[in-house]
Amino acid sequence: MKTNLIIVEGLPGSGKSTTAAMIADELNKKGKKVICVDEGVGEHPADYTNYDFPDFETERMKILEKWRSFTKNSDKDSVYVFNCIFLQNPMCETMMRFGMDEAASQKYIFEIFEIIKPLKPIVIYIDQPDVKESIDHVIDKRGNDWLNAVIDYHTKQGYGKEKNLFGFEGYIQCLEDRKVRELKILQGLDIDYYTISQDMKAAEFSELFASVGWNCPAQEQMSLAIHNSTKSFVLRYKGKAVATINWLGDYGMHWFMKEFIVNQKFQGHMIGTLLYRFSENFIKSTLKENWKICINLRSSKGQEEFYHSLGFQTMSVNETGSGMEKMLG
Secondary structure (H helix, E strand, O other): OOOOEEEEEEOOOOOHHHHHHHHHHHHHHOOOEEEEOOOOOOOOOOOOOOOOOOOHHHHHHHHHHHHHHHHHHOOOOEEEEEEOOOOHHHHHHHHHHOOOOHHHHHHHHHHHHHHHHHHOOEEEEEOOOOHHHHHHHHHHHHHHHHHHHHHHHHHOOHHHHHOOOOHHHHHHHHHHHHHHHHHHHHHHOOOEEEEEEOOOOHHHHHHHHHHOOOOOOOHHHHHHHHHOOOEEEEEEEOOEEEEEEEEEEOOOOEEEEEEEEEOHHHOOOOHHHHHHHHHHHHHHHOOOOOOOOEEEOOOOOOOHHHHHHOOOOOOOHHHHOOOOOOOOO
16 A cells, blocks of 8 residues: 555444554554554644534534645655544534535545545545444443433534434434445545445455366356355445455354455455455454454465465474365365
């Protein structure tokens, strides 16, 4: 990834902060100078802690000037990793707070993009399939005060008020509508962006098989394999699937990696590492206190060192017995 700026985006509870920290850690391991800044910090180089601007035009001028200052003064030998400030914050303001239409949101985000273009920005968008499930997952961590505040923010002004949305269900509807608008705007920008989703299609699966020289099973068989996987993650570059990882897991003691494919054109660019670490963070999120879990896989020939870099160990016959398989057909 040749860039000076990586921005992680997605809805609340999608794992933006965890993913941003993970990306920064992996870049550090590769010897990059990395500056990772979480949302809401007091000294953010490209953002404000307080968004209580009296009107949108005042806010727009302040935010654009902040981005100009950051772009001009940023360390060109560093990679900055931010989250939520390119799409989420502008959308919360233009759409949710001020009730502006999609064109207004798009224009504002495009203005920011034009400013940061010299940094060759990359956006990583975490596209969670179930918005309500994501919010339910974080309520315990953030508490009811947080929940009541975000419900009020989204339903009692701007967009929510205009659409006559109320309470928790209204908040979820606001987020679902926001995600649709964000992804549409992202697709309209001439920017490098990746999405991490859980909606792999059989046709994409076949294309990824072919991209690494594997023989493709029948489409029906591939569809069943995706459908019956415990978890399937797909990483797309500008809408095209470039990597996938499919898991079988019991949510208790074991997870088995079934397929892990990265299109050959995207290998060596941290794509596989990003998708694996994202998957591993999901598995970690299922663990309870003092639990340990075993992840198993079978490496493709020649890829052992890649898995070693992810922390896997090659088990000897003396320690574990032989790994074995039997093919039917």
